[in-house]
Amino acid sequence: xxxxxxxxxxxxRRILEAAGRLFREKGFEAVTVAEVMQAAGLTHGGxxxxxxxxxxxxxxxxxxxxxxxxxxxxxxxxxxxxLTEAHRDxxxxxxxxxxxxxxxxxxxxxxxxxxxxxxxxxxxxxTALAPGRTEAEKRKAALAGWSAMVGALVLARISxxxxxxxxxxxGTRDRIAKAQ
Amino acid sequence: xxxxxxxxxxxxRRILEAAGRLFREKGFEAVTVAEVMQAAGLTHGGxxxxxxxxxxxxxxxxxxxxxxxxxxxxxxxxxxxxLTEAHRDxxxxxxxxxxxxxxxxxxxxxxxxxxxxxxxxxxxxxTALAPGRTEAEKRKAALAGWSAMVGALVLARISxxxxxxxxxxxGTRDRIAKAQ
DNA sequence: ACCTAAAGATGATCGCGATCATGTATCTTG
DNA sequence: CAAGATACATGATCGCGATCATCTTTAGGT
Numbered sequence: 001x002x003x004x005x006x007x008x009x010x011x012x013r014r015i016l017e018a019a020g021r022l023f024r025e026k027g028f029e030a031v032t033v034a035e036v037m038q039a040a041g042l043t044h045g046g047x048x049x050x051x052x053x054x055x056x057x058x059x060x061x062x063x064x065x066x067x068x069x070x071x072x073x074x075x076x077x078x079x080x081x082x083l084t085e086a087h088r089d090x091x092x093x094x095x096x097x098x099x100x101x102x103x104x105x106x107x108x109x110x111x112x113x114x115x116x117x118x119x120x121x122x123x124x125x126x127t128a129l130a131p132g133r134t135e136a137e138k139r140k141a142a143l144a145g146w147s148a149m150v151g152a153l154v155l156a157r158i159s160x161x162x163x164x165x166x167x168x169x170x171g172t173r174d175r176i177a178k179a180q
Numbered sequence: 181x182x183x184x185x186x187x188x189x190x191x192x193r194r195i196l197e198a199a200g201r202l203f204r205e206k207g208f209e210a211v212t213v214a215e216v217m218q219a220a221g222l223t224h225g226g227x228x229x230x231x232x233x234x235x236x237x238x239x240x241x242x243x244x245x246x247x248x249x250x251x252x253x254x255x256x257x258x259x260x261x262x263l264t265e266a267h268r269d270x271x272x273x274x275x276x277x278x279x280x281x282x283x284x285x286x287x288x289x290x291x292x293x294x295x296x297x298x299x300x301x302x303x304x305x306x307t308a309l310a311p312g313r314t315e316a317e318k319r320k321a322a323l324a325g326w327s328a329m330v331g332a333l334v335l336a337r338i339s340x341x342x343x344x345x346x347x348x349x350x351g352t353r354d355r356i357a358k359a360q
Numbered sequence: 361a362c363c364t365a366a367a368g369a370t371g372a373t374c375g376c377g378a379t380c381a382t383g384t385a386t387c388t389t390g
Numbered sequence: 391c392a393a394g395a396t397a398c399a400t401g402a403t404c405g406c407g408a409t410c411a412t413c414t415t416t417a418g419g420t
Contacts, residue, residue, distance in 0.1 A: 046397065049396080097338070103282060116338060151328055151329065225371085234409095368414090373411090376406090379403085380401105384397105387394105387396080
């Protein structure tokens with residue numbers, strides 16, 4: 001059954017959105033094409049009308065993924081919004097660097113390039129919020145701060161001990177605030 | 181063909197060692213049982229004499245993995261040894277948190293527990309090196325410092341731009357040194 | 361030395377998942 | 391409004407990988 005141009009665009013959007021959530025939740029390998037399509041409300045067959053392959057889906061998903069960014073005027077504010085238990089427990093909608101960073105290294109060059117581009121944008125965003133007199137100082141603070149945030153979230157997710165997990169979030173949050 | 185008890189123990193050691201390297205290099209899912217056995221110099225059939233399943237292999241691998249730790253008397257020294265381009269490029273023998281952190285979250289509770297235990301030990305090790313007057317201060321510095329190191333390594337590995345990659349390593353190294 | 365059971369090799373099995381082939385409905389264009 | 395194209399559904403295909411069955415060899419206890 002054929003469908004409106006708008007319908008098709010909407011379907012494509014849904015596929016990418018579902019893929020974004022599923023990949024972050026279960027990793028690239030563990031998610032099947034059929035699963036993505038079902039989550040998008042379609043069946044597996046139509047997939048190859050939208051994408052050449054699963055690899056292409058991965059790359060395009062990484063290009064379009066949009067996450068909600070914490071609000072705030074400083075790097076410390078950003079960290080406070082990022083390093084929460086809610087974010088730690090929300091894989092599907094959360095930070096894609098924390099959820100997919102390790103996996104992305106082993107994907108296609110296109111996927112890797114998309115992530116690098118997003119990383120660049122994220123550093124730029126944080127540089128504007130970071131403390132420091134010079135641009136170089138700000139940038140350095142942004143690079144180190146972002147590394148710390150992503151690392152803390154990854155480690156906090158690993159820990160099956162809630163206390164240790166919280167310590168990681170809190171410790172990093174405080175450290176970034178102190179450096180402010 | 182039956183084999184000496186010592187031979188068998190040695191084989192088991194080799195399997196775990198090969199698994200440790202392969203998992204860090206390619207992730208849990210992408211590595212096959214046959215591949216691990218071949219890397220250990222055996223054939224796939226013998227695997228189930230040593231382990232009940234691939235899941236058990238994963239958990240036991242995470243329990244026994246040993247990585248070379250940077251030397252040094254301070255957290256800054258440790259970070260300087262950890263945040264190198266050589267380490268960034270050496271997935272198979274490098275830090276398992278950076279290589280497998282994201283993946284481990286989706287593994288069995290046993291695997292997760294093994295990682296948590298190793299995380300605990302690592303934090304303890306770093307607490308001894310960390311700056312601070314009180315034990316609590318040292319621990320906080322260790323938690324935040326370790327998060328920053330792991331995050332920086334993950335992000336540095338993502339970046340396909342060597343310059344950005346180096347900035348991440350250097351920025352985090354300097355930040356940890358400054359906090360010393 | 362002799363028997364028994366274990367360790368590993370070889371060769372299935374079995375299900376799953378990416379991808380493709382074909383059918384069907386309906387949008388789109390002239 | 392008819393003809394053609396196309397988006398999606400349904401139903402293969404095909405290879406791969408985890409796991410199991412069986413065979414061979416020989417360590418280890420007696």
